[in-house]
Amino acid sequence: MWIPIQLNEQSAEPMYHQIEVQLRALIVSGQLAEGTLLPSIRELAQTLKCSVITIRRVYQDLENEGLLRTKQGTGTYVAKVGDEMRDIHRRSSVIEALEAAVDAGVRVRCSDEEMMEMLRDILQRRRNANGT
Amino acid sequence: MWIPIQLNEQSAEPMYHQIEVQLRALIVSGQLAEGTLLPSIRELAQTLKCSVITIRRVYQDLENEGLLRTKQGTGTYVAKVGDEMRDIHRRSSVIEALEAAVDAGVRVRCSDEEMMEMLRDILQRRRNANGT
DNA sequence: TATACTGTATATATCTTTATACACAGTATA
DNA sequence: TATACTGTGTATAAAGATATATACAGTATA
Incomplete structure (x- = not known):
């Protein structure tokens, strides 16, 4: 339930964007298989030392792109992508x-x-x- | 004393940046020769329907890059670039x-x-x- | 059904970017 | 030297991006 995301604190690129780019690439390149359960927003927020809301935004953005599927109370999964x-x-x-x-x-x-x-x-x- | 700059109002790219990119390209590609007197900040502002300060910023940025040379009271010129x-x-x-x-x-x-x-x-x- | 997890919605703080007005200062020239 | 151009400096308005806290709601399961 751990995913390889590295934040560059020095970069002017905002956190949410760094996370999105890397997570999107992991999904789209097939390194994260369909159906994989991602870490909960709270867990990933803790890991990356940022707010829950920031992770929430990332998951929501990627869901809007059709790359994630999320179910309240259960978790967020990698969507089926043809x-x-x-x-x-x-x-x-x-x-x-x-x-x-x-x-x-x-x-x-x-x-x-x-x-x-x-x-x-x-x-x-x-x-x-x-x-x- | 007119230079071919086209602003895209629809684009999210800010005015000052659109102008900079285009003007820089004109200089650096040699389409505007060394010593060319550019339109005054007020004139160009009127042409592009923006504030004088916006043009001022553009000229200043490009001067900091060494692409323009400016003299108060006289005008702004394309600098000598090796x-x-x-x-x-x-x-x-x-x-x-x-x-x-x-x-x-x-x-x-x-x-x-x-x-x-x-x-x-x-x-x-x-x-x-x-x-x- | 209590509880301990999930995600969600609202409201807000903070900072940066973008753009501006207006008063000031230098230069050329009629 | 009056005036009509040049660029400059200060101060600020307005909008958007970024990140947050906190209270709420759904789900699984001991």
């Missing part, structure tokens, strides 16, 4: 971010080749950093 | 956005190839959309 839906969710977060990058590129007159090369470089650099 | 500096500025906005996309990809276990393909698709789709 394979198609899961892949859409999974890819859309990445695609949205890439679209933003392309917007930035267009504004400064980056060629398509230049952008592809930039991405290649970034991926390569990370692979090396991890391999060390 | 070719290297310009290219760093130009590329960094795109690279930052791409890094964010890669972060998103890593979280949902996207392979490198998958990400490259996503970017290729987006670029292709845009090329077709514009070609029409």
Whole structure:
């Protein structure tokens, strides 16, 4: 009943958002299986040293996205997400971010080749950093 | 003395930020040459239907980045930016956005190839959309 | 049915972001 | 030097984001 979420206190990114992003990724990438019972809002709040209301917000947001299913008095579970839906969710977060990058590129007159090369470089650099 | 800036009223993105992003791109991509006299803060404020203070903030932010040079009583000019500096500025906005996309990809276990393909698709789709 | 868990709803505190008004100060020039 | 432009500094309004406490309501089960 423990889930791997790490909060970065230094970051300007708000707690609720850090939690949402990480929990969404865990569900959508299949690391948390359908039907898994999540920690109660009080338990997770204690673990992450924040208020119950903050966790509540996260669970509610993800339920509105169809990723969680919640039942008062019982708990909050990972919802059944069709394979198609899961892949859409999974890819859309990445695609949205890439679209933003392309917007930035267009504004400064980056060629398509230049952008592809930039991405290649970034991926390569990370692979090396991890391999060390 | 007119510069092509378009505000999207619908967007949640604040005015000052929309203006900054577009003006920065114009300078850094060389579309506004060094020494160009920009519209006065009052003139641009009137054009964009916002307060003088909002424009002032934009000019000040970009001056702090070294992209503008301003002289009280005279006006605000595009600063001299070394070719290297310009290219760093130009590329960094795109690279930052791409890094964010890669972060998103890593979280949902996207392979490198998958990400490259996503970017290729987006670029292709845009090329077709514009070609029409 | 008592109790010890679940989630829920309302109301509010705090901080940050965004945008503004208005009085002030420098510069050019008729 | 009057005036009509430039940018500047201070102070503040308004809205939104973030996080919270506290009282309430449903569920399981000893």
